[in-house]
Amino acid sequence: MFELDDFSVSFGSGTALRYANLEIREGDRLGIVGESGSGKTMLALCLMGMAPDAATISGRLSIDGQDMTHANERLWQQMRARRVAMIFQEPMTALNPLRRIGDTVMEPLIVHDGLSRAQARMRVLALLEEVGIPDPPARMRMFPHELSGGQRQRVLIALALACNPALLIADEPTTALDANVALRITDLLVRLAHERGMALVFITHDLAAVARTTENIVVMYGGDMVERGPTAQVLANPAHPYTKGLLGARPDPTAPARDANGKRRRLPTLPGTVPPLSALPQGCRFSGRCAVELDYCATTRAPDHAVDANRAAACHLLGGVKP
Amino acid sequence: MTAPLLEARNLTRRYKLPRTSLLHAASILTAVDNTSFTIRAGETLGVVGESGSGKSTVARMVMAFEAPDAGEVLFQGQNLHSLSAADLRVQRQKFQMVFQDPFGSLDPRRKVGWSIAEPMRAIGVDGDTARRTSEALEQVGLPARDADKYPHEFSGGQRQRIAIARAIVTRPALLVADEAVSALDVSVQAQILNLLMDLQDDLGLGILFISHDLAVVASICDQILVMQHGKPLESGPAAQVLRSPAHGYTQTLLKAAGVF
Amino acid sequence: MNRRLPVNFIIGAVLVALVVGTAALSLVWTPHDATQLTISNKFAAPSSTHWLGTDQLGRDVLSQLMAGARNSMAVALVAVLLGGSVGVALGLLASAIGGWVEDGVMRLADLGFAFPALLFAIMLAAVFGPSLTNAVLAIAFINIPVFARVTRGAANQVWTYDYVLASRAAGLNRFAISRDHILPNIAAAIIVQATIEFAVAILAEAALSYLGLGAQPPASSWGRILSEAQTLMYIAPQLAIYPGLCIVVAVVGFGLLGDGLRDMSDPRLSRER
Structure with missing residues (x-):
């Protein structure tokens, strides 16, 4: 696709x-x-x-x-x-604070899909249900600040899913x-x-x-x-x-913080x-921070090398042969 | 057993919420409810x-930025919230703080060296502040010449190093780190955690380490206190809390911290 | 930083440079003595000796305008500096101490705002007698609440930043923090406000002088020139138009400069443009 x-x-x-x-x-x-x-x-x-x-x-x-x-x-x-639709990191700022949840989610259905308000309302109720918002008819009338962060993110997911x-x-x-x-x-x-x-x-x-x-x-x-x-x-x-x-x-939460001698x-x-973007090495971007480095890593971009049938990594070390 | 460096006894802090209606009395939020803990020198407590x-309210009370409504904070046996303003300012050199946002905790208009030396100026340290500034920078792994640069010339991890340099320049006994590595990339986060451990070994610091990430806390803390909605849920030696969490919420945090 | 300068900043800067330059020049040189009367040569048309002609008493119009510029600028400068300093100090104090001190200062500022500013200045000048000094004081006074409010708003913002908290942790007291961190970080906002208030002060001075409450003869200012020319509107309208234009140029110039400075200090605004 x-x-x-x-x-x-x-x-x-x-x-x-x-x-x-x-x-x-x-x-x-x-x-x-x-x-x-x-x-x-x-x-x-x-x-x-x-x-x-x-x-x-x-x-x-x-x-x-x-x-x-x-x-x-x-x-x-x-x-x-x-x-293609997208949801963002910050669920508070991604919703218009002055519009009710229902109106926000209905908008793309009316604009893109040409549904009537009544039809759009039915779809929104189904969508909110689908993303796990309890009591959708009541939530549709609410404003973003009345919802918790998780609920807002669910609303944004419903909004993103509106046009399938x-x-x-x-x-x-x-x-x-x-x-x-x-x-x-x-x-x-x-x-x-x-x-x-x-x-x-x-x-x-x-x-x-x-x-x-x-x-x-x-x-x-x-x-x-x-x-x-x-x-x-x-x-x-x-x-x-x-x-x-x-x-x-x-950090691994299962590893003890101190070793046998009590040393951390x-x-x-x-x-x-x-x-920064402007100072990245020309070749492999990771050169300069890499533990094992070949003399041409900094100057030559590493092509994808197959690791096995469905895996690949862009590292010269996996290539074996000097290009 | 040595005497505790910091002892928090039954800390409680309530906030009045803004009134939502003229007809109803303002409601009260109990941000911290009857929470106690101790930190010994050289030891790290993770909250x-x-x-x-x-x-974070706990951190603000320990730092004496705000006073508890009930309970007390004893630092080296002294109740911080009963000190006079002048005495408190002098005591402050012994407990310092590192903040979450490395882009917000340094004045953008001041050179790094100026900011690091500020705590010494505030209490009128005699002697060579410039030398101690350089020493602090080197202790956190930065060259002394960086004192002449401005904060915007550094990356997030470097700024957090600078913030730590500033916090240790008065040779404190206690360091409060409030989400000090949360804003950093994973690879940089490990460097800063290691730096804190190094400094603790060298200086015998007690650390109050506050974080939402149980994995990070596990890597650096001896004791763990889990809090939810202002209440202490469980506490104990880190290994014990992590291996057999008594509370369902702690298990959720462990799952979010992710073992795969 | 090679961002393009905002257009309003450029236009404002040119107009301000023109006005300030003229005022500065008048200190050392005017084409004629601004106060010298030559009755025989009244209402002269513009010529090579009198570029803008002469007035009803035969004084050189250009020289008068230049001398007037100097007084108008001086009044506005002193008034804004005076009112600004007091206002900024009050705003910083309010923000640093908070509580009832902050409430008190802000309620006083509200009181200042509730009064029509110009009317208040006229009242002060009327009570204490018309003089340039009183005009300056009156204009300075109406500037205090403006600066107090702007300062307190910006300062409260900075007080929430971690680096201020870090300074408190370092053991600094509130006044040292205000001096070392708050003031330098809100300076841009204050300078912007001062530029805009400068334009307002020029207008206020002109209004006071026009009403006879500002500059007293033989001292001249644009407002005074305008007021003298008013009676001759039908005989020599140009005598009123020139000072009017000067006031417009100065006010628009400082206003645009202030707007431009604000745009430059607020990256969000300039990106939207």
Whole structure:
């Protein structure tokens, strides 16, 4: 359905996304994992046709076979809501505080699908029911501030689902929520994707959330897709040094904080910090922070190397042969 | 057993909520309800909870930014909230704080060295403030010349290092870290956690470590206190709380922290 | 920072430079002595010696306008500085102490706002007698609540930032924090307000002088020139038009400059443009 071919986004000062290749099929649940500056949010914006005006785009982005790389706003407006919809991190600011929940969710149904108010109302009641909001008729009359954060995120999901999109992009949907609420929201997203046969792109820095939610993941660093494969396999046995470092740096709640001598255990770390876009190395973006480094890592971009049948990682160490 | 560095006894803090109607009396929110804990020198207590659990209010009371409605905070045996304003300002050098947002906790218009030296100026430290500023920077793994830069020239992790340098420059006995690594990327988070452990080993600091992330707390804390809706749910040695959580809510937090 | 400057800032800056430059020039040079009477040469048309002609007493109009500019600027400057300093101090105090002090200061400010500003200035000048000093004091006085409110609003915002909390943790008292952190971080907002108030002060001075409550002869100001020219509206309308234009240029100039400064200090606004 959705396809990216060597898709790149750059600004005057640097490259936000480099040679991204991605294919999203019906019903896929895909996690995009990365830290700040990894390009994961830029990727989401591009899939929504909302790349900033200042961006220079190359490569190809197609939806249902149609080339959308340089599509105009009108074409995108037809795609949005119906083919692809998005929910955001902050459920408070994404809803108009002066409009009742019902009116907000009814709007796309009336505007895009041409339903009457009565028809739209019926659909909204069903949608709110579907996303697990109790007593939908009463909630429709409420304003956003009368709902809790989790409820608001559910309303936003209902809004995104209103026109039956084939793909739902969730950008850090649980970051602003409390743990038990977040667990229920991720469960809801998985259930909805399953029941509707809808594809889900789950963008997050939270490895635990992505493990619960997705079948496949793409790990991003500095605008590159550095590793991809089935979620469970990648997390259990990472191939790219960055993925390894990221997983290692994550505190493990089951490991004791002190060793046998009463000395505190240190966490394994990745040295340094993510450099700014304009200062990324030309070759492998991770060079300079990588523990094992070849002499050409900093200058030559690493191609995808197959790890096994359905996994790949962009690392020279996996290539074996010097290019 | 050494005497506790910090002892919080039955802390309670209530806030009056804004009135929603002229006809109803303002309702009262109990942000922290009858919470007690102790921290010894060289030991870390983790307070875990989510937004609204009261954990940040605990930090504000320990830092004497606000007074409890009931209960007391004893720091080195002294009740902080019964000190005069002037005495409290002098005592403050012994307990310092690191904040969540590394972009908000440094004055953007002041050079880093100026900010780090501020606590020394406030209490009139004699001697070489410039030398101690450089030392503090080196202790947190930054070059001394960074004192002449402005906060916007640093990344989030580096700024958090600067905030820590500022907190340890008066050689405190207690460090309060309120979500000090929550705003950082995972790879940087581990560096800062390690830095806190290093400093604790070197300086014998007691640390009050506040976080919503049980995994982070597990990695650095000796004792854990779980809070929900202002009430202490369970507490005890970290290993015990993590291995056999007594409360369903703690189990939820563990699940969210994620073992996969 | 190579963002384009806002248009209103550029236009405002040019107009302000023109007015301030003229006022400054008048300190060292005017084409003629502004107060010198030459009755024989009254109502002269513009010429190479009198660029804008002469008035009913044969005084050079351009020289008078230049000297008037100097007085108008000086009154506005002193008034805004005076009123601004008191207002900023009160605002900082209110914000730092809070509680009943804050309430008290703000209620007083409300009282100031409730009074029509110009009327209040006229009243002060009327009670204490017409003089330039009283005009300055009156205009300064009406500026106090404006600055107190702006300062307190901006300061309350800064007080919520973590770096202020960090300074409290460091043991600084409220006055040191106000001085070291609050004031530098709200300076931009205050400067913007001061520029806009400068325009208001010029207008207020003109109004007071026009009513005879400001500059007293032989001192001149745009308001005074305007008031003298008023009686001659049908004989020599240009004598009223020139000072009127000067006032408009100055007020519009400072107003636009203030707007432009505000746009530059608030990145959100400039992005929406």
